[in-house]
């Protein structure tokens with residue numbers, strides 16, 4: 362090299378050029394870093410309508426932003442090649458990085474996904490107003506259950522309003538045709554050891570069978586007083602509250618449907634209405650409804666069967682003074698003074714749907730009178746016999762390795 366440096370004035374342009382060269386070289390990694398950082402921001406900004414990145418530097422970054430604007434507007438970041446982005450040939454690696462970063466976002470969820478996630482996080486934290494609304498809703502639901510108890514206590518001779526309120530029934534998420542709450546009460550097994558059969562027990566599917574509802578409350582009281590037993594019980598004490606409480610009690614629900622003919626048994630479509638016409642003479646008390654499971658009360662019972670997944674279902678009726686049984690497993694010979702007398706099933710009956718179609722044993726207790734309660738001794742004997750049968754059944758299933 363022949364350039365001789367004479368003085369500082371001659372040196373300065375060279376130094377200046379060198380500095381410029383140095384700066385232009387060392388800027389690349391800086392820009393790259395910035396671009397990498399901005400890659401995520403590019404995506405975020407696409408959500409925020411490409412507002413300021415927060416980076417304040419130079420034309421390269423402006424070009425990247427322009428590139429991101431293109432990317433966002435095309436809504437197809439993965440297909441944008443570095444060469445398509447003008448003004449920053451040296452920064453092609455940056456865009457590769459940007460693409461990679463964007464590609465990591467689920468393809469169908471780019472950009473907006475980030476917004477959705479942040480919204481989800483916000484939704485997990487209900488506002489004070491939302492909490493107040495939920496609280497108010499629960500208060501109204503509880504009030505509705507209390508009103509139901511007032512109605513039941515005033516209607517049934519052997520159950521007082523207090524008897525009902527004491528059971529702490531809970532609203533179970535559904536209403537009858539006339540907007541009465543459908544309520545339940547769960548009793549958990551006394552011990553986690555030993556037998557843990559789940560039993561779904563219901564009364565009053567026919568609204569005018571008073572004793573079938575009253576006996577639910579008597580048995581709930583026995584359970585409470587005894588501190589529970591080995592079984593998980595779900596009580597549905599009055600599954601047709603409108604039939605019981607709308608003026609004169611009736612068998613059907615408020616839509617005039619016999620709920621015990623409205624279950625979606627496999628033969629419903631071909632047989633239910635035909636049976637009603639030909640075998641009952643279109644008796645309105647046996648009307649199965651226009652379609653299977655057309656009634657909210659029936660849909661609610663089905664939901665309880667699905668959620669609670671019972672191993673045994675007990676349904677209480679009156680006044681035929683017998684014990685009926687549908688489904689698998691060994692039927693009890695007797696419960697109290699009710700003796701086994703299997704009647705067979707009807708299209709749309711609970712025994713048909715749950716017992717035969719779903720394979721859940723259904724015990725049907727037909728109390729001797731709809732209007733007169735069994736004696737206290739009989740109520741207790743029936744309960745003890747039911748427990749004994751459950752116990753025998755559980756033990757035989759355990760022996761069979763079920």
Ligand SMILES: [Zn+2]
Nearest residue numbers: 567570678679
């Ligand atoms: Zn009945």
